[in-house]
Amino acid sequence: MASEQQERSRGTELGRFLRARRSEVSPEEAGIKVGPGLRRTPGLRREELATLAGVSIDYYARLERGRESHPSPAVLDALARALRLGETEHRHLHDLGLSAARRPSPNQSVPSRTVDxxxxxxxxxxxxxxxxxxxxxxxxxxxxxxxxxxxxxxxxxxxxxxxxxxxxxxxxxxxxxxxxxxxxxxxxxxxxxxxxxxxxxxxxxxxxxxxxxxxxxxxxxxxxxxxxxxxxxxxxxxxxxxxxxxxxxxxxxxxxxxxxxxxxxxxxxxxxxxxxxxxxxxxxxxxxxxxxxxxxxx
Incomplete structure (x- = not known):
């Protein structure tokens, strides 16, 4: 059970990053025409980002919710382009994808504080x-x-x-x-x-x-x-x-x-x-x- 919770936590970390970056991209920046009326979602909606990245809305929703922990490099690249990520953020997105797919180590240790x-x-x-x-x-x-x-x-x-x-x-x-x-x-x-x-x-x-x-x-x-x-x-x-x-x-x-x-x-x-x-x-x-x-x- 603990291992399953840790894996879900890693997937959720990826979801947090996607949500945070999605909220920073306006529809206009992404080339999306916005109709009249008030938008409740800051930045892009889930379905808009999914369409821009070429993935299904259901698949993208699972990524954000931590229920999908094996995104391919191609999917991550597509999301990075849609979110207009810089080089550091793009690399971090791939790190999160790898971390979500990797099984957690049962023995986490704190690195040494000794200076040689x-x-x-x-x-x-x-x-x-x-x-x-x-x-x-x-x-x-x-x-x-x-x-x-x-x-x-x-x-x-x-x-x-x-x-x-x-x-x-x-x-x-x-x-x-x-x-x-x-x-x-x-x-x-x-x-x-x-x-x-x-x-x-x-x-x-x-x-x-x-x-x-x-x-x-x-x-x-x-x-x-x-x-x-x-x-x-x-x-x-x-x-x-x-x-x-x-x-x-x-x-x-x-x-x-x-x-x-x-x-x-x-x-x-x-x-x-x-x-x-x-x-x-x-x-x-x-x-x-x-x-x-x-x-x-x-």
Whole structure:
């Protein structure tokens, strides 16, 4: 019985994504002429999407309800075209299709939180650029001084509580720190949503999401919107209480040999005010007599 419930849950995850994306596509965008009268359904109706994708209405309804768990790649491609999905969303739809068809593992384990000594050394060598190692669920596993201090106030939280999603939604300083707070929150939720598509039964993900749904209405709103577009590079502006306003470029990359671990590094060109600011943040721990860089936070 438990296995059947897990399989239905995986199929329902696919249905949630389809419903969310269907609601975002207007009939006009899809080339459908709308007659007079009020439409109660935001976006496309089920029958409209089914027709656009070339599948029966009954088959599509079963997909949304989690009763059909073996969609073919061709069907998923057709749905992606009808929904006008971007590359990331298209790939996620295929991940959901594979996940729905795959039998759940009876022994779900939480990935290791251990950061190897080589990565710690890399964090040290990246100074003064703020750098941190995150788990697949955005837990802060390790950082250099700037990587910790750019998240103003997080150092006062217990180590086990330090999580980027938890910080941006629940920490009182987050909205002031991030002028683009809405963009930051969408990126966090998108990463967690992407994980839910490939590993929906992950216990570490379920625990965090349950907590955030309970504590943050903003998280709940974004979680239900089902956006999976996250960014691996770009820029971020901070209004930091110690060094003022600064804009940093960043790179995010997976760490080989440690599944789910990601290295995020922020940087600025030398001889710029932004570079001066990160040097000050890097030196702050030394000035206060705190542990040097490369050690795990806390």
């Amino acid at each position: 000594p080589g990565t710690d050394l890399l964090l040290e060598r990246l100074r003064p650029f703020p750098s941190r190692v995150l788990s697949r669920t955005l837990d802060l596993l390790a950082s250099n001084p700037g990587g910790l201090r750019t998240l103003a106030g997080i150092e006062r939280w217990p180590v086990e509580q330090r999580n980027i999603a938890r910080y941006v939604f629940l920490h009182p300083m987050a909205r002031e720190l991030f002028p683009d707070w809405e963009v930051m929150t969408r990126g966090c939720v998108a990463r967690l949503r992407a994980l839910a598509g490939t590993d929906p039964d992950a216990p570490d993900l379920a625990e965090l999401v349950d907590e955030m749904l309970l504590k943050s209405t903003d998280f709940k709103r974004l979680w239900e919107s089902y956006d999976v577009n996250a960014f691996a590079q770009g820029s971020k502006t901070l209004q930091h209480p110690e060094v003022g306003r600064l804009t940093l470029r960043y790179q995010s990359m997976l760490i080989e040999g440690t599944p789910g671990h990601r290295l995020v590094t922020y940087y600025a060109l030398p001889d710029t005010p932004d570079h001066d600011a990160i040097v000050l943040l890097d030196q702050a721990d030394h000035d206060r007599g705190e542990p040097s860089a490369g050690q795990h936070p806390g």
